[in-house]
Structure formats: C-alpha cells, structure tokens
Amino acid sequence: xxxxxxxxxxxxxxxxxxxxxxxxxxxxxxxxxxxxxxxxxxxxxxxxxxxxxxxxxxxxxxxxxxxxxxxxxxxxxxxxxxxxxxxxxxxxxxxxxxxxxxxxxxxxxxxxxxxxxxxxxxxxxxxxxxxxxxxxxxxxxxxxxxxxxxxxxxxxxxxxxxxxxxxxxxxxxxxxxxxxxxxxxxxxxxxxxxxxxxxxxxxxxxxxxxxxxxxxxxxxxxxxxxxxxxxxxxxxxxxxxxxxxxxx
Numbered sequence: 001x002x003x004x005x006x007x008x009x010x011x012x013x014x015x016x017x018x019x020x021x022x023x024x025x026x027x028x029x030x031x032x033x034x035x036x037x038x039x040x041x042x043x044x045x046x047x048x049x050x051x052x053x054x055x056x057x058x059x060x061x062x063x064x065x066x067x068x069x070x071x072x073x074x075x076x077x078x079x080x081x082x083x084x085x086x087x088x089x090x091x092x093x094x095x096x097x098x099x100x101x102x103x104x105x106x107x108x109x110x111x112x113x114x115x116x117x118x119x120x121x122x123x124x125x126x127x128x129x130x131x132x133x134x135x136x137x138x139x140x141x142x143x144x145x146x147x148x149x150x151x152x153x154x155x156x157x158x159x160x161x162x163x164x165x166x167x168x169x170x171x172x173x174x175x176x177x178x179x180x181x182x183x184x185x186x187x188x189x190x191x192x193x194x195x196x197x198x199x200x201x202x203x204x205x206x207x208x209x210x211x212x213x214x215x216x217x218x219x220x221x222x223x224x225x226x227x228x229x230x231x232x233x234x235x236x237x238x239x240x241x242x243x244x245x246x247x248x
Contacts, residue, residue, distance in 0.1 A: 008045035008057055010038050011139045013146060018053040022072040023061070031068045034060070046070055049144045054079040082110040082145045083245045084192045086166075088158065089233060090115055090199035091122035096230045101130045101149060103230075105137035107237045108245060109147050113194075115155040119201030125152045159210060166192040168217040171236050173202050175221035193244065195236045197229055 012034070016024045026034065034040045042060050048070065049055045055077035062069040087109040091097045097114075104112050112134065114125050131149045138146045162168070196211070203211070211217050222235045241247040 008047045010034065010040065010045075011047040011049070011055075011142070013135045013139055014048050014050050016050060018048060018050050018056045018072050018075075020072065020074065022056075024048065024058065024070040024072060026068040026070065028066050031064060031066060035063045035065070035068065047076065048072060049138075051144070051146045052079060055144050077144060080144050082108045082143075082147060083241075084190070085109055085237075085240065085245065086111040086113055086194035087197070087233065087237070088113045088115050088155070088194055089197040089229065090117045090120040090155075091125050091152065092200055092229050096228075097122070097125070097130070098133050099230050100233050101133045102137040103234050104237065105134040105143070105147050106141040107234070108241060109237070110145075112147050112149045113158070114150070114152045115158055115196075116152055117155045117199050118204035118207055120199045121201075122152075127151055155207065156210075159214065162214065162216065163192065164216070166194055166216060168211075168214065169193060169195045169236065169240055170211045170214075170217045170219045171195065171197050171222055171232055172208065172211075172219045173198065173222075173226050173232075174208065175219060176224060176226045193240065195233075195240060197232050197236060200229055 012030065014024055018024070034046065040046065040060055040063065042063050044060045046058045046060065047055055048058050054075050056072045057074050057076050058070040058072045060068065061071045085108065087104045089100055091114050101112055116123070127149060134149055135146050212219065220236070220239070222232055222239070227235060
C-alpha cells in the first residue's frame with residue numbers, strides 16, 4: 001500500500017481542513033471526477049490541497065457515484081504562497097479570457113482582477129467559471145495556492161481606491177519599440193505589486209493620463225511589437241517574476 005500511495009497522480013483542490021487522519025467528504029462533482037473519469041477505487045492515492053495547508057497524500061476510503069470519502073495520511077509538500085502580485089486585465093473573448101486566468105494562476109498571481117476599461121468589449125464575466133479555471137490550473141501545475149478571481153470592476157473605480165503601498169506595472173502598448181523596461185530598483189522583492197494589461201483596443205488617452213499621473217505606476221514596454229492581450233499577460237508576468245518575483 002505504501003508504494004501505491006507514493007504514486008498519487010491525481011491532484012484535487014478541496015475546501016476542507018487537512019491534517020493527519022483528517023476525513024474529507026467528496027461532493028458529487030468531485031466523486032464523478034475521481035471515480036467516473038479517473039477510475040480511482042478504494043485504496044488508491046490522491047494528492048489534496050486546500051490553499052493553506054500544503055499538499056497532503058490521501059487514500060480513497062469510500063467510493064460512490066454520488067460521493068465518497070478520502071483519508072489524509074501525510075503532508076507531502078509545505079504550503080507555498082504566491083508573491084503579493086495582482087493581475088488586472090480587461091476581459092476579451094471567452095476562450096482567451098480563460099487562457100489568461102489559467103496562465104496567471106500557473107505563473108503565480110495572488111489575485112486575478114478583471115477590469116472594465118473605456119475600450120473593453122465585455123460587459124460581464126462568469127466569475128464562478130473563471131474561479132473554477134484558476135482551481136484547475138493550480139491542480140494541473142502542482143501549486144498549493146489558488147488565486148482569487150474577483151468580480152468585474154471599472155478600472156476607474158479600482159484606481160480611485162488604489163493602495164498607497166502597491167506598485168503598479170502599467171503595460172502601455174503605446175511604448176512598443178521604446179526603451180521602457182521594468183526597473184527592479186523601484187521596489188525590493190516582496191513588496192506589493194500589480195500588473196495592468198489593457199484591452200484589445202488599448203487604453204484611452206484619459207486612462208493613460210491618469211495612470212501616468214499615479215505615483216505608484218511604472219509604465220513598461222513589453223518589447224518592439226504590440227502583443228495580443230493574452231500574450232501580453234504571459235510576457236508581463238514572466239518579466240515581473242524574473243525581476244521581482246519567486247523565479248529569482
């Protein structure tokens with residue numbers, strides 16, 4: 001049994017306390033995934049995490065079509081929190097918005113914040129669906145933390161209450177081709193940061209002027225070409241993680 005337990009290949013996020021000997025009840029969707037899709041049976045191994053207690057090795061104690069029970073046996077990884085980094089982005093087409101949320105979760109965002117800008121086409125999002133994508137991304141990438149996906153807010157309202165201590169990496173497509181890289185000296189690693197990615201139509205002049213006037217904002221170019229919004233998210237997070245995040 002011990003050899004089997006070391007070979008857990010399925011990871012599952014649960015909203016349940018985790019600890020040695022802890023019993024974890026499964027809901028119908030989780031039971032369907034583990035027993036109907038992944039074909040696990042009693043005694044099989046599962047890796048569990050809840051976003052705060054690290055990763056735990058568990059075994060299937062009961063398996064049913066509508067539910068089941070797992071038993072946590074030992075911690076296999078300590079909790080690893082994401083850097084204090086928010087991603088602000090303007091929602092775009094459904095599949096590409098899903099991609100943004102998934103990649104942000106994989107790459108270490110602590111909070112994912114959809115914002116409505118002057119040129120944003122989407123007027124609403126499915127917050128619950130995007131949160132589910134963040135959970136799935138954390139399950140797949142081996143992370144022990146799941147970022148919160150917030151409700152859609154107007155960018156102007158977000159900037160009205162912007163925290164004085166949070167730096168903002170403002171990715172301005174108007175700077176494409178110009179020398180304007182992230183200045184790592186602006187803050188040491190570990191301080192609060194955010195990344196802002198605009199919509200497909202770019203920022204309005206009113207938004208650009210307000211962002212340029214924000215003391216915490218640092219305008220940044222993402223290279224010589226104007227990137228699609230979903231590509232810009234990956235490029236910006238790579239740049240930030242390499243300079244100030246936990247990739248160092």
